[in-house]
Amino acid sequence: MTQLPYRAVVLDIEGTTTPITFVYDVLFPYARERVAEFLSNNLDNPEVQRDLELLREQAQEDAAGDFPNAPQVPADAAGNALVEAAVTNIHWQMDADRKTTALKSLQGKIWKDGYAAGTLVASVYPDVFDALEHWQSLELPAYIYSSGSIAAQKLLFGHTEKGDLRPQLAGYFDTTTGPKKNAQSYLDIAHLIHQAPEDVVFVTDNLDEANAAADAGMQTRIALRPGNAPLPEHDHPTLTSFDALFEA
Ligand SMILES: [Mg+2]
Missing domain, CATH: 3.40.50.1000 (HAD superfamily/HAD-like)
Structure with missing residues (x-):
C-alpha cells in the first residue's frame, strides 16, 4: 500500500x-418554509419562548436603529397572532440575510427537527x-x-x-x-x-x-x-x- x-x-x-449551495439552496429555504409550522407546534417550549423574546427585543432594536421598517413582534401577541408576527419578522430577516442570534437559534432548532425527521438530508x-x-x-x-x-x-x-x-x-x-x-x-x-x-x-x-x-x-x-x-x-x-x- x-x-x-x-x-x-x-x-x-x-x-x-x-456544495457551497447547500446552505442557500437547501438549509435556508427549509427553515423559511417550516418556520410557521415549527412555531405553531412548539409555542409552549421554553427554549422557543426564549428565542421569541430575543426576536422581539431584536425587532425593537432594529426599528430604533438601522431598520425603521423592521416588522415588530408585539409583547401582547399570543397564539396564531404571535406566530404570524414572528414569521413575518423572520422572513424579513432572512430576506435581508441577517445573522442575528434569535434568527440563528430558531433556524438551528428547525434544522435539528428536520434532520431528526429525515425531511432534511x-x-x-x-x-x-x-x-x-x-x-x-x-x-x-x-x-x-x-x-x-x-x-x-x-x-x-x-x-x-x-x-x-x-x-x-x-x-x-x-x-x-x-x-x-x-x-x-x-x-x-x-x-x-x-x-x-x-x-x-x-x-x-x-x-x-x-x-x-x-x-x-x-x-x-x-x-x-x-x-x-x-x-x-x-x-x-x-x-x-x-x-x-x-x-x-
Ligand atoms: Mg469553505
Missing part, C-alpha cells in the same frame, strides 16, 4: 465536503464518503474545521445521503478554537490532535484559510468544486476530488 504523505486530515465543509460529495471510509480503514484520523458550530457540524455529518458519518470522523473544530484565517488556529489544532503541523493536510476552498494553514506548517489542498468562487493565483496544490488525496 502506498504510504500517504500525511498522518491526519482536517476538512473544511462548505465548498470542500459539501445533508449533501456531501460522493468522493468524500469514499475518502472517509478509506482513511478509517487506514486508521488515519479525519477532522472537521468549519465556521459553523460544532453542534451544526455534527448534525450535518450525522444525517447525510449515506447516513451517519460521525463514526468516520475523529473530531470537530469551529471558531471557538480560533478564526479560520489565523495561523495560530492551525497550530492549536495540530497540538490538540497530537500531530506535527507538517503531518497534517488541511483541505479548503478558501485561499486565506489555506495560507493560514500553510503558515502554521500544515500541508494544504484547495478544493475546486462546482460553484466555488474563482481564486487568484496561488501556490497550493488543488484537487477536484478527494481521490487525489490517495495518490502518491
Whole structure:
C-alpha cells in the first residue's frame, strides 16, 4: 500500500465536503418554509419562548436603529397572532440575510427537527464518503474545521445521503478554537490532535484559510468544486476530488 504523505486530515465543509449551495439552496429555504409550522407546534417550549423574546427585543432594536421598517413582534401577541408576527419578522430577516442570534437559534432548532425527521438530508460529495471510509480503514484520523458550530457540524455529518458519518470522523473544530484565517488556529489544532503541523493536510476552498494553514506548517489542498468562487493565483496544490488525496 502506498504510504500517504500525511498522518491526519482536517476538512473544511462548505465548498470542500459539501456544495457551497447547500446552505442557500437547501438549509435556508427549509427553515423559511417550516418556520410557521415549527412555531405553531412548539409555542409552549421554553427554549422557543426564549428565542421569541430575543426576536422581539431584536425587532425593537432594529426599528430604533438601522431598520425603521423592521416588522415588530408585539409583547401582547399570543397564539396564531404571535406566530404570524414572528414569521413575518423572520422572513424579513432572512430576506435581508441577517445573522442575528434569535434568527440563528430558531433556524438551528428547525434544522435539528428536520434532520431528526429525515425531511432534511445533508449533501456531501460522493468522493468524500469514499475518502472517509478509506482513511478509517487506514486508521488515519479525519477532522472537521468549519465556521459553523460544532453542534451544526455534527448534525450535518450525522444525517447525510449515506447516513451517519460521525463514526468516520475523529473530531470537530469551529471558531471557538480560533478564526479560520489565523495561523495560530492551525497550530492549536495540530497540538490538540497530537500531530506535527507538517503531518497534517488541511483541505479548503478558501485561499486565506489555506495560507493560514500553510503558515502554521500544515500541508494544504484547495478544493475546486462546482460553484466555488474563482481564486487568484496561488501556490497550493488543488484537487477536484478527494481521490487525489490517495495518490502518491
Ligand atoms: Mg469553505
